Amino acid sequence: MDSPDDFPEHRPNVGVVLFNAQGLVWQGHREGDPDPNLWQFPQGGVDDGEDLETAARRELAEETGVTSVSLLGRTDGWLAYDFPAGYQPHRKQSWRGQKQAWFAFRFEGEDDEVKLDQHHSIEFDAWRWGPLASAPDLVIPFKRAVYLQVAAAFSRFAA
Structure with missing residues (x-):
């Protein structure tokens, strides 16, 4: 399914689309981003030897505080993007971009479970529920x- 040799110049990463009972998805505004119109899903790196679903659950908990979830599905293979010229992510190693395995989870908790300060590195300064198609x-x-590929892959969970 996911070969470690696919996209060797890209950082292994997971992304999470969290659906609520109404079929809306969790969207977070990146902490410190001056553009109030940019929102994204939780995502993050995979630790050496870490199972991809375990990494997705860990990243979701670290970035949102959410742990009350059930697995709905995941994308096949890696989805990759390149960093634009001049983009310098805060990483020790230089990567061309990121290769991602995406997971869809159903949120089974209450909104007050969301805590954006659960990790030493805060990723988001605001969050909301929104339609998957707008992401x-x-x-x-x-x-x-x-994101277009992810929205297409997970659109069945938004209904």
């Missing part, structure tokens, strides 16, 4: 093609 238009442009 590709709200993310930073270099991630848009991946």
Whole structure:
């Protein structure tokens, strides 16, 4: 399914689309981003030897505080994007971009479970529920093609 040799110049990463009971998805505004119109899903790196679903659950908990979830599905293979020229992510290693495995989870808790300060590195300064179909238009442009693929793959969970 996911070969470690696929996209060798891209950082292994997981992304999470969290659906509520109404079929809306969790969207977070990146902490410190001056553009109030850019929103994204939780995502993060995979630790050496870490199972991808375990990484997705860990990243979701670290970035949102949410642990009351059930697995709905995941994308096949890696979805990759390149960093734009001049983009310097805060990483020790230089990567061309990120390769991602995406997971869809159903949120089974209450909204007050969301806590954006659960990790030493705060990722989001605001959050909301929104339609999945709008997510590709709200993310930073270099991630848009991946978000279109994710929205198509998980659209059945939004109904």
